[in-house]
Every structure is written in C-alpha cells, then in structure tokens.
Amino acid sequence: MPSRYFAFGCSYVDSRWGTVADLIGANFDEYYNAGRAGSCNTHTLERFIELDNIHHFSSTDFITIGVTGFYRFSIVDIENHVWLTPGDNIGFDNYSHEKIKLIRQIDNVNWAVYRSWTAINALSKILKSRNIKHIIYPSMDNLLFLTDHPTTDNSKRKVHEILELCDIQESLDEFITENYTKRGIDYDDGSSDDHPTQTQHYDYLKKHFPEYDTDKTKKQFEYLESIFTKTSMNTQTLNMTKYFKNTHRKHLGSLWTP
Amino acid sequence: MNYHNKRLFAFGCSYTEYSHITCADLIGVNFGEYYNFGRSGCDNTFIANRLVEAHNKFKFDPKSDFVLVGTTGFSRFSYWYDCNWITVGDMLPYNGENEQVRWISENLYTRYHALYRSVLAIRTIKNLLTALRIPHILYPALDYVNYLIDRDYENIEARGFTEIAIDECEKIEKLYDVQTSIDEFLIDKERKNIEYKDSGHRDTHPSPIEHYEYMKKFMPQFDSIKTQQVAKQFSRTTYDSRKQLAEYMDKFRVAFRKDIYVEEAYFLRDYPLGQGPYYKHRDVL
Numbered sequence: 261m262p263s264r265y266f267a268f269g270c271s272y273v274d275s276r277w278g279t280v281a282d283l284i285g286a287n288f289d290e291y292y293n294a295g296r297a298g299s300c301n302t303h304t305l306e307r308f309i310e311l312d313n314i315h316h317f318s319s320t321d322f323i324t325i326g327v328t329g330f331y332r333f334s335i336v337d338i339e340n341h342v343w344l345t346p347g348d349n350i351g352f353d354n355y356s357h358e359k360i361k362l363i364r365q366i367d368n369v370n371w372a373v374y375r376s377w378t379a380i381n382a383l384s385k386i387l388k389s390r391n392i393k394h395i396i397y398p399s400m401d402n403l404l405f406l407t408d409h410p411t412t413d414n415s416k417r418k419v420h421e422i423l424e425l426c427d428i429q430e431s432l433d434e435f436i437t438e439n440y441t442k443r444g445i446d447y448d449d450g451s452s453d454d455h456p457t458q459t460q461h462y463d464y465l466k467k468h469f470p471e472y473d474t475d476k477t478k479k480q481f482e483y484l485e486s487i488f489t490k491t492s493m494n495t496q497t498l499n500m501t502k503y504f505k506n507t508h509r510k511h512l513g514s515l516w517t518p
Numbered sequence: 519m520n521y522h523n524k525r526l527f528a529f530g531c532s533y534t535e536y537s538h539i540t541c542a543d544l545i546g547v548n549f550g551e552y553y554n555f556g557r558s559g560c561d562n563t564f565i566a567n568r569l570v571e572a573h574n575k576f577k578f579d580p581k582s583d584f585v586l587v588g589t590t591g592f593s594r595f596s597y598w599y600d601c602n603w604i605t606v607g608d609m610l611p612y613n614g615e616n617e618q619v620r621w622i623s624e625n626l627y628t629r630y631h632a633l634y635r636s637v638l639a640i641r642t643i644k645n646l647l648t649a650l651r652i653p654h655i656l657y658p659a660l661d662y663v664n665y666l667i668d669r670d671y672e673n674i675e676a677r678g679f680t681e682i683a684i685d686e687c688e689k690i691e692k693l694y695d696v697q698t699s700i701d702e703f704l705i706d707k708e709r710k711n712i713e714y715k716d717s718g719h720r721d722t723h724p725s726p727i728e729h730y731e732y733m734k735k736f737m738p739q740f741d742s743i744k745t746q747q748v749a750k751q752f753s754r755t756t757y758d759s760r761k762q763l764a765e766y767m768d769k770f771r772v773a774f775r776k777d778i779y780v781e782e783a784y785f786l787r788d789y790p791l792g793q794g795p796y797y798k799h800r801d802v803l
Contacts, residue, residue, distance in 0.1 A: 305638075305642065306634075306635075306638040306642075309638050309641045309642050309645060310638065312645065313686075335626070335631060336631040336634065358625075359625070359626055362621075362622075362625055362626045366597060366599055366618070366622070368598065368599065370598065371597065371598035371599075374567070374598065375567075378567040378570045382642055382646055385646060385649065385650065386646055386649045389646075389649035389650050390649045514682055516634055516682055516686060
C-alpha cells in the first residue's frame with residue numbers, strides 16, 4: 261500500500277513557492293495538498309471531510325493541519341463557481357469583492373474564535389479517534405485574540421484551548437519573528453509577497469518536524485530552489501504550478517468547488 | 519434495553535426543542551440523564567458545532583451515552599451577532615422582518631453554499647459520532663429531498679447547482695439511520711396541529727402526537743410505557759393559550775431534562791427563546 265500524506269491549511273500550506281507541506285511530501289509515495297490561500301479553519305474542516313469521503317483516510321495515512329487565522333470566513337462565489345477566501349477580516353480592508361465587504365459587516369471576534377475552536381476540535385477528535393497519524397500546528401499567529409482584539413475572557417480561554425489542541429505550540433509566524441529580520445520576497449518587477457520563504461519553511465520543519473528532515477526533504481528543497489525565480493510574482497506562480505504542483509502532488513479528486 | 523443508567527444527548531432545531539414535546543423528548547424520558555441541545559431555526563452547521571461543544575464538555579462515552587441528531591432545513595444560516603445567536607430558519611428566500619437577515623439572504627448567501635454547508639455539516643456529525651463509537655441515530659427531522667427534486671440538468675446553471683453537488687447531496691441519504699423525515703412522514707396524513715383558542719393560531723410544527731407516531735414507527739425501541747404516558751399527557755391539540763402550553767412544557771423540562779447551560783459549557787450563550795424556570799441559569803456572554 262503506498263504511503264499517503266494529506267496537507268490541510270491556508271497559503272502557509274499551498275503557496276507560490278514550497279511550504280512545510282511540500283517538503284514533508286517528499287517522504288511519501290502519494291502527496292496531496294488541500295491547502296487554499298486565504299481560507300478559514302471551518303473551510304479546512306470542510307475540505308478534510310470532503311477528501312475523507314473521496315480517499316477514505318486510514319491509520320496508515322499521515323495528515324497535517326496548519327491552523328490559520330481565526331478572523332476569516334470563506335464563502336462561495338456562485339457566479340464563478342469558486343471559493344472566495346480573502347484571508348483575514350481585518351487589516352486588508354482594500355479587498356474589493358462585494359460579498360467580502362458584506363461578510364465583514366457581520367463578523368466579530370468572538371464568533372471568529374468560536375468557529376475556529378469548533379473546527380479544530382472536530383478535526384482533532386476525528387483524527388485521534390480514528391488513530392490517524394497527524395500533526396496539528398499553528399501556521400499563523402492568533403495571539404492578537406489574547407491581546408489586541410476585544411475578545412471576552414471566555415473566548416480567550418478558548419484561544420488557549422485551540423493552542424492546547426496543537427501538537428506544536430510555536431507558529432510559523434512566531435518562528436519567523438524570532439529568527440529572521442525579514443520575511444517574504446521582493447520581486448525584480450517591484451511586486452512583493454510577505455509569506456514565509458522556502459528557506460524559512462525548511463528551517464521551521466527542521467525545528468518542529470525533525471522526523472521529516474531527511475535526504476528526500478533536502479533534495480525536494482533544492483529542487484524547489486532550482487525552479488524559483490525572482491523575476492516576477494506571475495512567473496514564479498507559473499513555475500510553481502508547472503514544475504511542482506502539477507508534477508509532485510497528487511490530484512485531490514472531484515471536489516464540489518475546486 | 520434499560521436506559522436508566524445512560525445519558526441521552528439530543529441535537530437539532532425546533533423539531534427537537536420546541537414549545538411542546540418532540541420526538542427527542544419522548545425518547546429522552548427513558549434515560550437517566552437527558553440533555554436537549556435543540557434550537558429553533560438553527561442550521562446544520564450550528565447543530566454540528568453544538569455536538570462538538572457538548573462532547574467537549576460532557577466527554578461522550580460509548581458505554582453510557584446515546585446521541586440523537588435530527589438534521590434541519592438546508593437553506594439556513596446561523597450566526598452570532600450583538601451577543602445573540604441569529605437563527606431565523608429557512609432564509610432562501612427570506613420573508614421575515616429581520617433587515618439584516620434579508621440583506622444576507624439577498625446579497626450574500628446562496629443555495630449552492632447552503633447545500634454545501636449542510637451536506638458537509640451532516641458528514642462531520644456522522645464522521646465524529648462514528649469515530650468516537652458513540653451509539654447514535656442520525657435522522658432528517660425536516661425534509662431535505664425538496665433540495666434534490668427537479669433534477670433537471672438543463673436548469674442546473676439557473677439553480678446554481680452542479681452535478682457533483684446534487685450527487686453528493688443524494689449520497690447523504692446513506693448516512694442517515696432513518697431515511698424518512700418527519701415532514702415526509704406527515705405529508706399524506708391528516709394533520710393534528712396544535713391550536714390556541716385565544717389567538718386562533720394554528721402551529722404548523724408537528725404536534726406531540728405526530729412526533730410520537732413518527733418515533734413509534736422509526737425508533738420503536740424507545741416506545742416504552744413511560745414514553746406512552748408522556749405522549750398521552752401531551753395528546754391534546756387545543757390549548758387556551760401559548761402560556762398554558764408553556765406552563766406544561768416548563769414542568770416537563772424541569773422533570774425530565776438536565777440543564778445544558780452548566781458552568782463554562784458554551785462560550786457563545788444568549789438570552790433564551792423560552793421563559794420558564796428551566797432557563798433561570800442561563801446568562802449572557
């Protein structure tokens with residue numbers, strides 16, 4: 261039976277360049293990446309349930325859940341049959357889609373914590389009860405819900421409970437803040453992307469996923485570096501799709517809204 | 519089977535917790551401890567989330583617990599706003615008076631998204647209960663088949679559905695332990711709705727006696743003498759007023775249900791829909 265690895269999360273899982281998941285994936289016969297940039301934790305749960313229905317996860321599989329920002333809400337754009345996953349509902353007020361503006365009018369921090377808490381709880385309970393090898397880790401830093409946001413004491417406790425459900429406590433965000441002076445890439449054409457770089461993903465893996473710091477992982481990293489270009493964001497996006505996503509990942513299957 | 523030493527946890531919408539007894543209540547009287555988490559007008563995502571919350575608090579045990587989940591209508595959207603859960607029932611289309619809900623219905627929510635959320639919530643419920651090995655019955659309280667009929671692929675675009683969505687929706691029938699909804703069960707029957715003399719209002723929800731008939735047919739293992747006695751006590755279909763029925767119902771709640779609003783059980787709590795002594799422990803966020 262081929263070894264299978266399924267990765268879930270946001271853009272810290274599926275990005276314009278290699279992520280922790282892409283590096284771990286080198287160690288498995290079949291590697292599936294179900295990350296979606298900007299999606300919320302509820303959507304991660306929904307994708308998990310969808311893929312379980314297609315691939316029937318078993319105790320021989322390995323699954324990672326990268327917990328994303330709490331303040332997100334994913335909705336379907338029916339006209340175009342695509343998901344609208346614009347990321348955090350704060351800090352990015354220039355997002356122009358009308359429906360996102362609408363959801364931001366009713367969203368609030370306590371409901372946001374609730375949605376993430378129930379989603380991560382359900383995932384944790386299902387994975388543990390079915391003896392599926394897994395690691396839940398915080399991709400993004402949600403500590404603002406303990407400090408800056410008007411979160412109630414009860415919601416603050418739930419934020420701590422979410423962190424307790426994680427097998428790794430340090431988020432990628434915190435790791436980068438602690439160990440680097442700069443994050444992201446400045447492209448030659450003037451565009452930029454402040455997501456963690458491939459090197460930062462690799463260093464995070466070395467610290468928190470040492471079991472997967474293998475020769476295969478090192479080769480995967482070297483390959484990802486070889487196809488990386490700073491020319492422009494668009495060129496890198498095309499490179500990543502053509503030379504990695506289409507070649508090194510397995511097709512997810514027939515999802516409702518790809 | 520003896521349920522006196524067991525706990526029952528019931529989840530659903532107004533077909534589970536209402537101003538009169540429901541199928542869940544008739545089953546619940548047989549258990550040593552009975553917790554009812556139903557909420558009028560909620561969506562299936564709300565039900566799935568309540569299940570997660572309840573398990574987190576009460577630590578479901580396969581040896582001592584039983585879970586009953588009555589899924590609700592698909593075109594619903596529950597959300598937390600201004601320290602209250604907004605659970606208005608079907609909203610695609612929405613004909614009520616809440617301006618915010620109308621705005622969501624007309625501008626934000628779609629049948630496609632509603633279908634997706636419901637099917638995935640029902641799958642989550644079944645997945646979780648199966649993974650935890652908790653004895654359970656998952657049944658469609660409200661009819662969902664109306665979302666599947668008209669399988670006219672020429673109109674899929676117009677309805678905003680794709681083939682895969684309809685196929686996925688049809689597959690959830692296999693997840694149910696009872697396939698027939700209460701709505702379908704009653705469709706060809708002469709209705710026995712509750713009526714109030716003072717207002718002349720006729721409640722279209724299934725009445726206690728209709729809930730009992732459904733339970734007797736599809737979950738006969740719970741049709742005990744105690745259940746029959748309670749069903750008989752609520753067999754009237756005419757009451758002087760809502761208040762009169764509420765008084766009976768409050769007595770039932772105090773006698774048979776455990777308080778679900780125990781300390782720190784839920785972190786998004788709001789004011790109650792009902793106003794009986796049962797609710798006195800509820801507080802606001």
